[in-house]
Amino acid sequence: MNPGAGEAPRTAAVAVDIAAAATDRLFDYWIPPEWIGRLRPGWRVRVPFGRSWREGFVIELRREPSVPPERVRPIAAVLDPVPALTPEALELARWCAHAYGTTLVQALRVMLPAGLRGDRIRRRTEEMLAPGPAFPSPEQEAEHAAAPARRRVLELLRRSPGPWRRRELERAAGVSAATLRAMVRAGLLAVERRALERSPWSEPAEADRRPPLTPAQERAVQAVREAVESGSPAVFLLQGVTGSGKTEVYLRALEAVLAAGRQAIVLVPEIALTPQTVARFRARFGDRVAVFHSGLGDGERYDEWWRVRRGEADLVVGARSAVFAPCRRLGLIVVDEEQEASYKQEETPRYHARSVALERARRAGCPVLLGSATPALESLAEAQRGRYRLLRLPERVGGRPLPAAEAVDMRRELAEGNRSLFSRRLAEALDEVLARREQAVLLLNRRGFHTFVLCRECGHVLRCPKCAVSLAYHADQALLRCHYCGWAERPPSRCPACGGSALGYHGSGTQRVEEELARRWPAARVLRMDADSTVRKGSHEAIYRRFLRGEADVLVGTQMVAKGWDVGGVTLVGVVNADTALNLPDFRAAERTFQLLTQAAGRAGRGERPGRVLIQSYAPEHYAIQAALRMDPEAFARVELPIRRELGYPPFRRLVRLLVLASSPEEAERVARAAAGELARRLPAGARLVGPSEAPLGRLKGQARWHLLLSGERVGPLRDAALEAAARAGREAAGARLAVDVDPLSLL
Numbered sequence: 070m071n072p073g074a075g076e077a078p079r080t081a082a083v084a085v086d087i088a089a090a091a092t093d094r095l096f097d098y099w100i101p102p103e104w105i106g107r108l109r110p111g112w113r114v115r116v117p118f119g120r121s122w123r124e125g126f127v128i129e130l131r132r133e134p135s136v137p138p139e140r141v142r143p144i145a146a147v148l149d150p151v152p153a154l155t156p157e158a159l160e161l162a163r164w165c166a167h168a169y170g171t172t173l174v175q176a177l178r179v180m181l182p183a184g185l186r187g188d189r190i191r192r193r194t195e196e197m198l199a200p201g202p203a204f205p206s207p208e209q210e211a212e213h214a215a216a217p218a219r220r221r222v223l224e225l226l227r228r229s230p231g232p233w234r235r236r237e238l239e240r241a242a243g244v245s246a247a248t249l250r251a252m253v254r255a256g257l258l259a260v261e262r263r264a265l266e267r268s269p270w271s272e273p274a275e276a277d278r279r280p281p282l283t284p285a286q287e288r289a290v291q292a293v294r295e296a297v298e299s300g301s302p303a304v305f306l307l308q309g310v311t312g313s314g315k316t317e318v319y320l321r322a323l324e325a326v327l328a329a330g331r332q333a334i335v336l337v338p339e340i341a342l343t344p345q346t347v348a349r350f351r352a353r354f355g356d357r358v359a360v361f362h363s364g365l366g367d368g369e370r371y372d373e374w375w376r377v378r379r380g381e382a383d384l385v386v387g388a389r390s391a392v393f394a395p396c397r398r399l400g401l402i403v404v405d406e407e408q409e410a411s412y413k414q415e416e417t418p419r420y421h422a423r424s425v426a427l428e429r430a431r432r433a434g435c436p437v438l439l440g441s442a443t444p445a446l447e448s449l450a451e452a453q454r455g456r457y458r459l460l461r462l463p464e465r466v467g468g469r470p471l472p473a474a475e476a477v478d479m480r481r482e483l484a485e486g487n488r489s490l491f492s493r494r495l496a497e498a499l500d501e502v503l504a505r506r507e508q509a510v511l512l513l514n515r516r517g518f519h520t521f522v523l524c525r526e527c528g529h530v531l532r533c534p535k536c537a538v539s540l541a542y543h544a545d546q547a548l549l550r551c552h553y554c555g556w557a558e559r560p561p562s563r564c565p566a567c568g569g570s571a572l573g574y575h576g577s578g579t580q581r582v583e584e585e586l587a588r589r590w591p592a593a594r595v596l597r598m599d600a601d602s603t604v605r606k607g608s609h610e611a612i613y614r615r616f617l618r619g620e621a622d623v624l625v626g627t628q629m630v631a632k633g634w635d636v637g638g639v640t641l642v643g644v645v646n647a648d649t650a651l652n653l654p655d656f657r658a659a660e661r662t663f664q665l666l667t668q669a670a671g672r673a674g675r676g677e678r679p680g681r682v683l684i685q686s687y688a689p690e691h692y693a694i695q696a697a698l699r700m701d702p703e704a705f706a707r708v709e710l711p712i713r714r715e716l717g718y719p720p721f722r723r724l725v726r727l728l729v730l731a732s733s734p735e736e737a738e739r740v741a742r743a744a745a746g747e748l749a750r751r752l753p754a755g756a757r758l759v760g761p762s763e764a765p766l767g768r769l770k771g772q773a774r775w776h777l778l779l780s781g782e783r784v785g786p787l788r789d790a791a792l793e794a795a796a797r798a799g800r801e802a803a804g805a806r807l808a809v810d811v812d813p814l815s816l817l
């Protein structure tokens with residue numbers, strides 16, 4: 070029953086999943102006779118490759134092999150009952166590879182769950198590390214004078230024996246995977262297999278509340294619903310202040326999608342992918358929801374993926390890579406908090422999930438709904454140009470007022486003799502909140518206790534030996550730590566540069582805020598949330614839940630506390646220092662500051678009682694801070710857009726960055742200059758080349774970094790020129806790595 074099988078193609082061109090996918094080659098294999106006429110592109114296969122077995126994807130069928138037939142080997146097995154990749158998915162992978170300048174295999178890798186990439190699926194259990202049989206007492210350890218890295222692990226485990234996940238232990242102790250492996254071999258650590266925790270959203274769905282819509286919500290839902298029903302590839306930008314009911318708009322639009330028999334993807338930032346968020350989708354749609362987040366084990370991810378592929382789940386809620394979910398009847402893509410930087414992947418392929426969503430929806434003929442209280446300037450500009458349809462939710466639901474926000478000038482505090490972290494206004498506001506038994510959130514976007522250590526005699530600042538950044542002092546472990554690579558060391562008693570003994574500790578982080586709170590308000594119950602206090606799985610959620618239940622009066626934290634939360638008891642939001650990000654050497658510094666402050670302010674007054682926001686700054690007149698006080702993205706854009714236009718930055722021009730990593734700064738500079746030379750020869754018309762220069766973060770994890778920035782009207786020619794220049798310069802630079810970043814978000 071294979072009409073025409075005689076003439077059907079006999080060979081398959083396969084993208085083989087090899088680790089170093091430097092080439093974009095496809096390899097030819099014979100199709101097994103019983104599969105001739107049946108095998109199609111997108112099917113996963115097992116093939117011989119060199120002397121090993123590999124998995125790969127059939128990309129094309131070929132009547133005859135493109136290499137001499139004696140060199141072609143047969144496909145060993147066709148995996149899966151249906152092709153894992155639909156023709157649309159393959160096309161999207163091709164687009165992604167082209168748009169971001171990667172190989173097809175690199176693009177496919179990010180689209181698929183680990184279990185579909187030949188990695189062994191670890192199901193239901195995972196490896197944990199705990200103290201081993203040879204775990205020493207502190208006295209024994211002193212005798213053996215253990216290496217500093219080992220000692221950090223031992224000390225950490227003594228305080229908190231775990232069991233720990235490998236990654237988390239590496240990060241918390243600031244050691245390498247190799248160190249941990251060696252410690253396992255030495256019996257200092259033991260490996261335990263432990264059943265995976267049940268995923269937090271396997272709890273029963275909570276009861277659904279389906280409130281009648283406000284008129285503004287109704288208008289927004291109506292517009293999206295029409296586009297869903299007519300299959301229009303329109304893009305909507307839903308701009309609504311925090312608490313204006315954006316999520317309810319998503320839910321209603323999704324109802325329309327499911328009613329039309331189609332599937333939808335909802336992207337949320339990883340940090341917002343809490344059970345609280347997911348519960349709202351599950352409450353409305355039950356088991357039709359599939360969830361993708363980083364806490365899933367490979368097995369669970371694999372199962373969810375197939376549930377969507379088979380069409381058993383209609384609604385995908387997930388972080389960045391969920392934009393590739395295998396939906397076949399796509400009716401809508403929602404991107405919540407569309408301005409979030411975490412939608413951009415900072416490694417190959419350096420894709421932006423919002424851009425992929427727009428492209429995917431365009432191909433599928435379905436609308437995209439971007440939502441935010443503080444849209445990215447790129448999106449706002451598209452709305453102003455009329456390419457996106459702006460939908461506004463100008464008010465909070467239930468007539469709740471926006472919090473009253475004011476800036477506090479810290480220059481004046483200092484001039485009047487207040488050297489504390491807290492201005493008098495913030496201190497009084499805290500007094501009142503505590504007296505009324507309400508809750509406060511304090512934001513300081515820096516972790517640790519002190520942010521740098523300076524020698525008062527020679528001016529030397531203690532830096533990470535592997536990164537060009539200052540080390541922060543962490544009081545809880547009495548360690549100096551690098552926030553980029555995890556390096557940790559004991560603070561020296563003398564300056565390593567001049568031998569002087571006057572080392573001063575400066576700059577404040579969240580730990581210092583926590584300590585000062587304890588000193589000045591000893592009765593207040595304080596929780597801290599930052600990358601240090603949330604190392605262990607589920608701790609972010611646990612802290613949040615405790616705060617939600619009113620087990621603490623004050624929550625201190627980094628940007629983690631600014632995002633996506635709905636805690637009704639919070640009546641005060643204090644920003645301890647609004648200037649932390651303002652002075653970074655990045656043209657998006659003002660935009661990021663505006664967004665962070667506005668989101669933080671949005672945490673206040675979401676319950677019955679009105680909220681108040683105090684923003685402490687040494688530059689309170691700055692337009693990013695002024696616009697944040699009014700929570701007004703358009704006011705911010707009115708000042709920022711002309712600056713961007715003047716400087717030739719997005720959203721007026723597109724950028725492509727070429728980053729060079731090498732073991733020495735000389736080598737990085739040499740290769741960057743070579744790349745610049747190549748680029749100068751093939752610069753597209755109207756394009757501008759800036760650099761080469763040392764990247765602001767000139768050293769990271771032991772690698773010297775140089776970069777070049779291209780800007781132009783259209784991104785394609787820039788990308789192609791950069792890829793070509795990188796390939797040419799890379800040929801004479803064996804030790805260097807060149808990366809091309811299309812539409813870079815970070816320029817550090």
Ligand code: ADP
Nearest residue numbers: 280281282283310311312313314315316317466
């Ligand atoms: P946003 O996503 O804009 O921050 P949410 O969608 O989380 O806002 O809404 C804030 C709160 O208001 C939620 O508790 C939600 O259940 C509630 N809510 C949303 N829409 C309505 C409505 N039309 N009537 C009453 N309550 C609503």
Ligand code: ZN
Nearest residue numbers: 533536551554
């Ligand atoms: Zn470092």
